[in-house]
Every structure is written in structure tokens, then in C-alpha cells.
Amino acid sequence: MSLFWRVFLINAAVLTAATALVLLGPVSVSTRFVLTEALILGGGLVAMLVANALLLRVGLAPLQRLTRAMGTIDLLKPGPRPTVAGHAGIADLIATFNAMLDRLESERATSNARALSAQEDERRRIAQELHDEVGQTLTAVLLELRRVSDHAPPQLRDDLRQVREITRESLDEIRRIARRLRPGVLEELGLLAALRSLFGEVSHHNGLTLRRDLATDLPALDDAAELVIYRVAQEGLTNVARHAGASRVDFSLQPVGGGVQLRIRDNGRGTGDAPEGAGIRGMRERALLVGARLSVGPADGGGTLVQLDVPGRPGRAA
Incomplete structure (x- = not known):
């Protein structure tokens, strides 16, 4: 039974019961009603509205819980699923929503796994290039600076020594970056x-x-x-x-x-x-x-x- 027909039949049952009470009960309504009869009908109407509101609130409470869950759900912070409760279409709706969350989390996990795997591969490639190419080039520069410094005039040796220190610091920084990109010690x-x-x-x-x-x-x-x-x-x-x-x-x-x-x-x-x-x-x-x-x-x-x-x-x- 759909949600529409469920709400409709609830309302119909309330109105039918109220009509039966008016027709079969000890009270009656005159052609020109008096104040007492108006008060009785007003009280009956209020009773019907209250009963209808209570029944609808109980019947639609699972939908309110589902609405709150939909507003706060975060696929990066998995939490408990909304409880499958209610009748007819409401329970089916909640169950479908939970199944959708399971599917989305599974698809996101698969996609993230591929992306992070590609990221780790790219980190390894960059770290390897830094170590093999940039690192070796800077090492060769250091050796050449040392050779030139040994044969340079005394007035240039301090400048060459400073250049060597800068190059050595750059080489150390390159190595630190490579280690952060690819933690070889972990493997x-x-x-x-x-x-x-x-x-x-x-x-x-x-x-x-x-x-x-x-x-x-x-x-x-x-x-x-x-x-x-x-x-x-x-x-x-x-x-x-x-x-x-x-x-x-x-x-x-x-x-x-x-x-x-x-x-x-x-x-x-x-x-x-x-x-x-x-x-x-x-x-x-x-x-x-x-x-x-x-x-x-x-x-x-x-x-x-x-x-x-x-x-x-x-x-x-x-």
C-alpha cells in the first residue's frame, strides 16, 4: 500500500467514525442549531483533528528520522544507518536509502583506492627521479666544486666553499623531499x-x-x-x-x-x-x-x- 493510500484511509477512518457518532449517538443537530450543538460539533472536530495529527505523526516519524539522516550523512564519516521502520512504502524507502549509501560508500572506496594508488605510484616516480637525476647531478656539482676549489686562487676559495655549502644543503633538502615522497624505510x-x-x-x-x-x-x-x-x-x-x-x-x-x-x-x-x-x-x-x-x-x-x-x-x- 502506498503512502498516499495509507494517509487517505487513516483520515477516512477518522471521519467515518466521527460521522457514525453524529448519526448514531444521543446528540442531534437541528435545522437552526443552537449554541450547545455548535459546541458539541466543534469539540468533535477538534477531537478528529487531534486524532488525525497523532496518527500521522506516529505513521510518518520514520520519514522524519530519514530526513535528518539525509541532512547529516557524510561518506567520509560512516555512521549507523537509519533504522528500517514504519509500514508499507516508508520501510521500503528507508531500506532503499541504506542500500544507496552502501553502494555509494563502496564506489567511493574503490575510486579512492585507485586514486591513492596512482598517487603513491607518482610519488615513487618523482622520488626516484629526484634521487637518480637531480641528486646525482648535485653530487657531481659538489665534486667539481671541490676539484675547482683545490686549484682556485686563495681569494676565491671562501666563495667556492660557500657555494659548496649551499649545494650540499640543497642536496640534503632534495633527499628529505624524496624520503617524504617515498618512505623507502617503511618498505x-x-x-x-x-x-x-x-x-x-x-x-x-x-x-x-x-x-x-x-x-x-x-x-x-x-x-x-x-x-x-x-x-x-x-x-x-x-x-x-x-x-x-x-x-x-x-x-x-x-x-x-x-x-x-x-x-x-x-x-x-x-x-x-x-x-x-x-x-x-x-x-x-x-x-x-x-x-x-x-x-x-x-x-x-x-x-x-x-x-x-x-x-x-x-x-x-x-
């Missing part, structure tokens, strides 16, 4: 070693104290989960160093409930009412790929707390 030595290398880069940020708590008994994680943890840690620490205005950041990676929990907490200015940027949305998309749950919000006592809960999966240990 070769595992998650914990990659995080320690990341901490070394963050420690160069002036005025930022890093407190870390890394468990050594992490459960087995597959390569995708380790990459997600590393990228979320990288993005979270980069945001703290560049935007938070913090003096301290606490980093924790612990086993929780068969999985792994990552927590990055700083004492900076917090996120406030600012909308989420591309970095945080990228972290959410990565988390969804491995069934993880990411939360970003204010920390107790001020600052920001980034928490990533990754379920345990079979694979090699960290």
Missing part, C-alpha cells in the same frame, strides 16, 4: 623504523618538543594498513609543525582491541570552527581504505587530537 625496515625516521625530521622544527610512545608488540598489519598509519602520522605531524603553533606534541602508537591506535595530540591553537582542509580529508579517505576510523577534534586542555583506530589484520608484524 625495507617496517613501520616503527619509518616512524622513527619521521620523528627525526620533525625534531628539526624549532621550538617543538616531541614525546613519543611506541609499542613494540604491535599486532600483525598488512602493507596497506602500515602505509595508512605512516601517511596519517606524517600529515598529522606536518600540520602540527606548520599550523598548530604548538610547543609540544605527544605521539602514541599502541595495540588496542586486536588492532592499533594512533594518537597525535598537541597543545596548539586547535582547529576552532575552521572547515576541514584537503589534508584531513585525505587522511579520512586513506583510513576508509583499510576500514579504520579517524577522528580529529579538540583535545582536553586545549590543542588538537588526531586519533586513528586501525583493525587488526593478518600479515607481517610491524
